[in-house]
Amino acid sequence: MPAATLLVHAALLARLSTPYPFAVGETLRYEATMSYFPIGAATTTVARTTRERGMDAFVFAAVGEGGPPGFRARYEMTSWAQSSRMVSLRFHRKLTQGSKVDEERYQIVPDSGRYRQEGVARDWVAPSDALDELAYLYYLRTIPLEVGKAFTMSRYFKTGYNPVQVRVIGRESMTLFDGRTVPCIAVELTARGATMGVRLTDDARRLPVQLDLPLPYGTVTLQLTGTSAAPAR
Known part of the structure; x- marks a missing residue:
C-alpha cells in the first residue's frame, strides 16, 4: 500500500474519536439454521474507513449464502455510515438467485432528509438521522439497553417501515463457539408486523451472537461461530 494511502487511512482512524464497541477489522462469522437444520452461512465485517x-465514514459489509432447497440465494449488503453520528450515507444491496440478480444502490442525504435510488429519476423523504438495515445493527450495539424498557426509533431510511419498535426483553446466558458461557441482552425489533430477535453480549463489545430473521420462507437463525478481532490501535 502506498505511503500516502497509509497516511490518509491513519488520519481517518484518528478522527474517529467516538468510542464504538467495534473497529475496522472486526469480522463476525455465522452459521444459518432453520428449524435447527443448517442452511448456509453469513459474515459481517467492519471493512474500512x-x-x-x-465526511468520515465506516464501511460495513455483510454477505450471506444459503437457504432451504428451492430458495438458495446469495445476499450482499454494503453500508457507508458517517462515523461522527452514525447515520447512513450510502447503501448497496444485491440478491442473487441462480441467474437472477436484483441490485439496488441508494444515496442517502441526511442533511436534506432525502434518499434516491440509482437509475430512478426521483427521490424520497428520509429521516435526518437515517439508517439502513446493516447500519441499524451496528447502531444497536452503541446505545443503552435496559431490561424491561421499550422504545421506538424512526430512523430507517425508507420511512414506510417506521417506527421500529424496540423491546429489551431480558437477559439470558448463551454458550459461544469457544465454549464460554456469557450473559447476553435479548432484544426484539418490530416493523410492519415482522419481528427480528437479537442477542448481544452484555459487555463492552456488544457482540451480536444470535440473530433471528423473519424471511418469506420462515425464520432463519444466525448463530455466531467465529470472530476476527480488530487490530489493536
Missing part, C-alpha cells in the same frame, strides 16, 4: 461526500 473512508471519506464519503466529504
